[in-house]
Amino acid sequence: xxSTSWRPSSTWGWSASAIVAxxxxxxxxxxxxxxxxxxSRDVWAxxxxxxLPGELVTTAxxxxxxxxxSIVLGAGLAWLVSAYRFPGSGTFGWxxxxxxxxxxxxxxxxTLSTLGRTGPVQDAWRSAFGQDAWFPAVESLGGxxxxxxxxxxxxxxLLTRAALRDQAAGAYQAARTLGAGPSEAARRVxxxxxxxxxxxxxxxxxxxxxTDFATVQYFGVDTVSVGxxxxxxxxxxxxxxxxxxxxxxxxxxxxxGMERVARGRAKFGQSGGAASGLDRRVLTGWRAVLxxxxxxxxxxxxxxxxxxxxxxxxxxxxxxxxGTPLLDQYPGYLWHSVQLVVVTVVICTLVAxxxxxARRFGGRxxxxxxxxxxxxxxxxxGPVVGIGVLLAxxxxxxALGRIGLGLPGFVATGSLLVLVYxxxxxxxxxGLSAVESGVGQVPEEMTASARTLGAPPIETxxxxxxxxxxxxxxxxxxxxxxxxxxxxxxxxxLRPFGFDTLPVWVYNLASESRYEQAALPAxxxxxxALLPVYLLSRRLEGSPR
Amino acid sequence: xxxxxxxxxxKRFDDVVAVDDVSLQLGEHELLALVGPSGCGKSTLLRMIAxxxxxxxxxxxxxxxxxxxxxxxxxxxxxGVGLVFQEHALFPHLTVDDNxxxxxxxxxxxxRVAEMLELVGLRGYGRxxxxxxxxxxxxxxxxxxxxxxxxxxLLLDEPFASLDPNLRARVRDDVASILRTTRTPAVxxxxxxxxxxxxxxxxxxxxxxxxxxxxxxxxxxxxxxxxFVAAFMGEASFLIAGTEPPALTGDDLPAGTTVMVRxxxxxxEPTDAGDALIRSAEFRGSAWCYTLQLDSGGELRSTRSHLxxxxxxxxxxxxxxxxxxxxxxxxxx
Numbered sequence: 081x082x083s084t085s086w087r088p089s090s091t092w093g094w095s096a097s098a099i100v101a102x103x104x105x106x107x108x109x110x111x112x113x114x115x116x117x118x119x120s121r122d123v124w125a126x127x128x129x130x131x132l133p134g135e136l137v138t139t140a141x142x143x144x145x146x147x148x149x150s151i152v153l154g155a156g157l158a159w160l161v162s163a164y165r166f167p168g169s170g171t172f173g174w175x176x177x178x179x180x181x182x183x184x185x186x187x188x189x190x191t192l193s194t195l196g197r198t199g200p201v202q203d204a205w206r207s208a209f210g211q212d213a214w215f216p217a218v219e220s221l222g223g224x225x226x227x228x229x230x231x232x233x234x235x236x237x238l239l240t241r242a243a244l245r246d247q248a249a250g251a252y253q254a255a256r257t258l259g260a261g262p263s264e265a266a267r268r269v270x271x272x273x274x275x276x277x278x279x280x281x282x283x284x285x286x287x288x289x290x291t292d293f294a295t296v297q298y299f300g301v302d303t304v305s306v307g308x309x310x311x312x313x314x315x316x317x318x319x320x321x322x323x324x325x326x327x328x329x330x331x332x333x334x335x336x337g338m339e340r341v342a343r344g345r346a347k348f349g350q351s352g353g354a355a356s357g358l359d360r361r362v363l364t365g366w367r368a369v370l371x372x373x374x375x376x377x378x379x380x381x382x383x384x385x386x387x388x389x390x391x392x393x394x395x396x397x398x399x400x401x402x403g404t405p406l407l408d409q410y411p412g413y414l415w416h417s418v419q420l421v422v423v424t425v426v427i428c429t430l431v432a433x434x435x436x437x438a439r440r441f442g443g444r445x446x447x448x449x450x451x452x453x454x455x456x457x458x459x460x461x462g463p464v465v466g467i468g469v470l471l472a473x474x475x476x477x478x479a480l481g482r483i484g485l486g487l488p489g490f491v492a493t494g495s496l497l498v499l500v501y502x503x504x505x506x507x508x509x510x511g512l513s514a515v516e517s518g519v520g521q522v523p524e525e526m527t528a529s530a531r532t533l534g535a536p537p538i539e540t541x542x543x544x545x546x547x548x549x550x551x552x553x554x555x556x557x558x559x560x561x562x563x564x565x566x567x568x569x570x571x572x573x574l575r576p577f578g579f580d581t582l583p584v585w586v587y588n589l590a591s592e593s594r595y596e597q598a599a600l601p602a603x604x605x606x607x608x609a610l611l612p613v614y615l616l617s618r619r620l621e622g623s624p625r
Numbered sequence: 626x627x628x629x630x631x632x633x634x635x636k637r638f639d640d641v642v643a644v645d646d647v648s649l650q651l652g653e654h655e656l657l658a659l660v661g662p663s664g665c666g667k668s669t670l671l672r673m674i675a676x677x678x679x680x681x682x683x684x685x686x687x688x689x690x691x692x693x694x695x696x697x698x699x700x701x702x703x704x705g706v707g708l709v710f711q712e713h714a715l716f717p718h719l720t721v722d723d724n725x726x727x728x729x730x731x732x733x734x735x736x737r738v739a740e741m742l743e744l745v746g747l748r749g750y751g752r753x754x755x756x757x758x759x760x761x762x763x764x765x766x767x768x769x770x771x772x773x774x775x776x777x778x779l780l781l782d783e784p785f786a787s788l789d790p791n792l793r794a795r796v797r798d799d800v801a802s803i804l805r806t807t808r809t810p811a812v813x814x815x816x817x818x819x820x821x822x823x824x825x826x827x828x829x830x831x832x833x834x835x836x837x838x839x840x841x842x843x844x845x846x847x848x849x850x851x852x853f854v855a856a857f858m859g860e861a862s863f864l865i866a867g868t869e870p871p872a873l874t875g876d877d878l879p880a881g882t883t884v885m886v887r888x889x890x891x892x893x894e895p896t897d898a899g900d901a902l903i904r905s906a907e908f909r910g911s912a913w914c915y916t917l918q919l920d921s922g923g924e925l926r927s928t929r930s931h932l933x934x935x936x937x938x939x940x941x942x943x944x945x946x947x948x949x950x951x952x953x954x955x956x957x958x
Contacts, residue, residue, distance in 0.1 A: 528701070530716075531675075531702050532707060532780075534702045534774055543727075
């Protein structure tokens, strides 16, 4: 006799929901990837003879430059604050992650407005050293690399610090007791141990750089992502845009490949041990001054300075004699952003909770596969997600049309639905990982007790999992919400006509060099974005569990 | 009617057989102790009975109703089975009252909760939270919670393992007497053979996914059907009839039969003409346990009052105590 696998307790429903969620995330990327299989020669020939070669080279240089810069800065600062004591080292420990709250499109326009050709710094320079005095070109690939590095290095910094705290400290102490000096122990033990974390940070930084096509345009830098945006917004040629977007996907895959190579076969788990962190050496004299001023310079340049500049502009704009015509528009943009954020947060948190619970109630293997597939969304650059979602919804649109349910112009004009779908694909992963860790911490016995006490899965989830994983649901909502609020590329690509969010407003004003007017919306984005930074800093300071 | 019937229940994880063709029946008010070394499949068996894991083959019946097998798979919440875990698994966000009332779905919930707290001796604890209770109190709340919905069967997974040894025996006796008061049939899993002997009406010894022996505590201890059961349930020495002295193996068994003797079965007299030597002595508080080396090759242990101390190296003549019999063990084990 064979056993039956039919379980009428509706547990299959949980697995099925997880699979549906994963499919909805993967399908757009899959559809985009398969568009390579039917290339249109005209598009390629035209692109290849014009912008494409330059875009490819620029993208490669930008990615490598930002990755190297972020690794040097992020890993270096992480080592500095983990291994040494100097005036302010404790405070800088968390202040160095502040740039996380600074979207690149805001730091980008600030850099240009202050250091650019027409900015006050170059004005002063020229009046001091003459009209032809040399000044590094800010509107350049180099300028873009510096700006991206300043906002993205915290990824490397955070991952490296976590690795130093969790893994390297014990090994470092062991090496010291085996007779290695500080620098030898750092080189032979610590560096190899944190290498996977640095590589992972570098890969994330490249993905974030690749996703952008707004900031780079301030600097006059044309990447492949810019190419996708220009084709789509310029011609609304879906096929052409999707084919160029596959190149963005190819760059993303290369970044992942580089991480694999850099990590080698090393894959270190948490090596236990009650190591209480590295024994920090005290720096004195000029070394201490150098360390403190380096950290202060980074924090000042990447976060504090920009925020002060924005505040000055915002105040001047509101109190100026020109009146405040733009303030009237603020609520409208805010309302669009809030709508988008709330809908995205509700959908992502809900789906994440269902998928996390499916792991408890449904088939373990299928749901594990599903949650891995969902993680793909976050690793795929925004333009790829955007164009992929477009392809998927067009296909749905056509299918509906064929069976006579077509809504005229449903996709072509763009709809909020498409935008929310793209946001969900992109931001479900961080929400899911937060919720999964929360639900995962509820002991299996707790779930089993509730079930045997007569509570079906849904009731168990509501009465036991929700209250016990409440903190993680909140964290997920914050992470998703702030990511959604900051998001610019996807909304530029897919927004319905007239649907402008705060970031779009900032971008438009900055593109027209109306920096003072862009200051207030930019500041509001930064203030909200400080929320997850606060959560991160608490985790950073908290003792390892 | 049987409270529980297992028929040919099996479960494997990948290539590992966790539970292998297990069949057993549980009487209407019976308390069955399921004992075995860790990894023998006893917890998996319990989870299958609770419906938390589907068996791969075989059938499970609860109170005469098939809950697994024959195309049926009843969800855990519809089996009416209570479950108590080692870590108690109380809901930390609920008070004692709400924990105990969690599964009460009909009628006078408050009355039932009060009745259960009274039963486990925790009247007045209702408004406390689990973290405000001691280990023993948590254990009793877990029991009250599991009993509140009037389960047809109670399953206990190592329920006393997390309690410290002083508390353990007392809580164990309390739980057993509560189960007997409520006449709830129960299967409880343990790796501690003394616990299984003390609490079970019957004891099922599991080994590598199979039930090696299921019988009364006395018979499982004194009449094991395999060498594994004999050794697992208590200290045992194994001797071969015909090879070792008949004073230890008896004289009515065919030569070559393996027999088991426990340390309390054996006594000895110091004499230069003895056929054994004391090799070592171990103090056990109430007694000394001597390891004897037989001239014929075998080795056995013998316990003796702490009032007497015999030096290592003394020559002795061991024999069975009057009334104790050697237990033949089937060769197949």
